[in-house]
Amino acid sequence: MKKFMLIVREDLEKIGKMTDEERFASSPNMVEWIDGLIESGNYITGTPLLIEGRYVGKDYVQSDGPFIESNEGISGFDLIWAENLEQATAIAQSCPMVMIGMAIREVRPVIDMLT
Template sequence: MEKFLLLIRQDLDKVNQMTKEEYQVKLDAMLRWVDDLAKSGNYVSAEPLLTTGSYVSYDGVSSDGPFIEAKEAIGGYFIITANDLDHAAALAQTCPQVISGEVGIEVRPLRIK
């Protein structure tokens, strides 16, 4: 099994407009998905991200979060195991917020030596 990083890309405006009840419903669905990943042996770890932060490059700090005035940003990440990239992408497609069209997930293999 290989490890993969799933970057959760979401519309920050929509996230910030959710009520506590709407947020809880989405969180519960994500927790059920995580539970399914764990039961299948594919879950390694995950964390949500705050919308604050900085973008740093050779020229210094060029932006404070949300980054580069983007409407969409990375709202969190997962590390999973999968047989290959296709398997990892198939697992990402089962995310309830992907199914509903609320988020996109970038799937990247981890370079582990």
């Protein structure tokens, strides 16, 4: 099994105008999906992210939002186990947020530097 990160991308401008309660009330019930991944042995960890943040570079810190030019940004992630990129992609496609068009999942293999 290989490790994959399923990055959640959403319209940060839109959800940035919501309270956390409004944001998560409008989201589908992710608990059942996560529970299914746990039961299948595919789930490692994950969490939603707050909208506030900073971009940090060698000579700068940008603090006027978590995005520069695009409204779309990272709003959470999940780490999973999958046999290959195709299986990880299928798991990402089954995400309730993806299925209703609320979010996009970017699927990325993780390099395990400790093995």
